[in-house]
Amino acid sequence: MSSGLGVLDGGPTAQRGAGERRPPRLAPARLRPRDVLRVGGVGLRTRPLRAFLSALGIAIGIAAMVAVVGISASSRAELDRTLARLGTNLLTVSPGNTLFGGDAQLPTESVAMIGRIGPVRQVAATGLLADARVYRSDLIARGESGGIAARAAGLELRDTVGLEVASGAWLNAATARYPAVVLGATTARRLGIGAAGPDVQVQVGNRWFTVVGILAPAPLAPELDLSALVGWDAAASYLGFDGHPTTVYARTSDTAVEAVRGVLGATANPEAPDEVKVARPSDALAAKQATDEAFTGLLLGLGAVALLVGGVGVANTMVISVLERRPEIGLRRSLGATRGQVRTQFLAESLLLSALGGVGGVLLGSGVTTAYAFSQAWPTVVPVWAVAGGLGATLLIGALAGLYPAIRAARLAPTEALATP
Structure with a gap:
């Protein structure tokens, strides 16, 4: 009696009988x-x-x-x-409330005093003309001003805030003394004015002003979009502006933003620093x-x-x-x-x-x-x-x-x- 091992398909198989072997198993094809x-x-x-x-x-x-x-x-x-172009080193100063809840006021010298702070590179201001309304035509009802605000503006405002003029030109030493106005982007759209020109006029208060420029949207100062800006001297001469700024914009060095922010209130209004609000517009964007x-x-x-x-x-x-x-x-x-x-x-x-x-x-x-x-x-x-x-x-x-x-x-x-x- 004997036994043998056969190798089929890689493995041993036992003899099933004389001359009879198990059929080989075929491996399935691989995919x-x-x-x-x-x-x-x-x-x-x-x-x-x-x-x-x-x-x-x-x-x-x-x-x-x-x-x-x-x-x-x-x-x-x-x-x-936008922030890289306009910067995050812009600070704004505005009046807050008095101790008794009334509206505070910034001194007329606040712009000059802020400009004396060492790291402050540029400073400019606007003053709200509360009694002046802006109209496209004198036929419009006096109560329908569309929420447009008239503001006195310093000549340095454009460079300090980083404003861009979409049409016309910014105020200069000459136009800032006469009835000339620069419209914010939203203001121009609401008044239906597409371009500035010597024949384009709007009524500010009770006087006609020539539109010398239209601004592009101002991301860091959105309040200017719905404003009509006139020169500081022209506002005093034609619209009874008292010279008190309502918003001061200060551009500082990048490394001194927080340090300047800490002293702006006391510098803008030394007699009542608690009545001053200081903000950084880029924080709102953030x-x-x-x-x-x-x-x-x-x-x-x-x-x-x-x-x-x-x-x-x-x-x-x-x-x-x-x-x-x-x-x-x-x-x-x-x-x-x-x-x-x-x-x-x-x-x-x-x-x-x-x-x-x-x-x-x-x-x-x-x-x-x-x-x-x-x-x-x-x-x-x-x-x-x-x-x-x-x-x-x-x-x-x-x-x-x-x-x-x-x-x-x-x-x-x-x-x-x-x-x-």
Whole structure:
């Protein structure tokens, strides 16, 4: 009696009888990455409309997230560019309230006194002309001034605040002494004035003033947008201005902002420093930016919900695909496909479907960001992390959505699948 060992397909086999051996087992063919993509795309090619609608759900979620992040980033880039151009070293001084709750007043010498502070590079002021109303025509009812304020302005105001003239020119030593006015951006729009000129006049108080200039929007001094600015001397001569400034703008060196801020109140009004309010306009812009970021977080949450809904749509599509393709699954299993290969096929289909939606969503979101930023004259910024995060979230959603249908397809027995009508 003897026994022997045979090696078939890499492993030992025992003799089953005289001259009879166990038939060799054939190893299943391996799916190469190219094969996985091909078989995974079968369902997408055979059912294009369903695949498109499912991918659209993913695309809407990704587009919403990318657009929200991109528009927010573009807005912040514009704000940073504005602050870099205008600076964060501008401080404003205005009167507060007296001890008894009344309106305080800055001394007429406050501008000169602030200018004596060492780190202060530039200083200028405006004075509110409370009794002067601004009208385009003398036929307009006196109570309908549109909220436009008339202000006396120093010649240094343009350089100190960083104002830009959109039309015409800024006040000079000559026009500041005569009935000439420079309109803020909002003021010009409300009065229906598109350009300055010698024939363009508005009524300030009871006198006609020639519009010599129109300002561009002033981010660091938004109160000037809804103002009509006349020269300091002209305001005293024609409109009864008493010379007390209501807002003083001081531009300091970057390293001394907080130090100057601490002494501005006592310098502007030594007799009553507690009746002076000191602020930095850039802080308001920073607060606005923080508010925008909070709102961005809310919109991102809505985008995530849309993405989740898209993932549910992919999962639904994959489950239906498994039910409809049971005969195909059974045939593949009968021809030697393993459970792992079937599972890989449907998981790859789900990932491809989600990836198509993700790429489409990124392109759509980037396009929306570009269009909106262009309309606002902002720099277009689409953060790389938003694109990468969107695609990563897409693949994660696709994997989770396709996992259960893939496992379900792999568990189908060949006979059970082929028996399905």
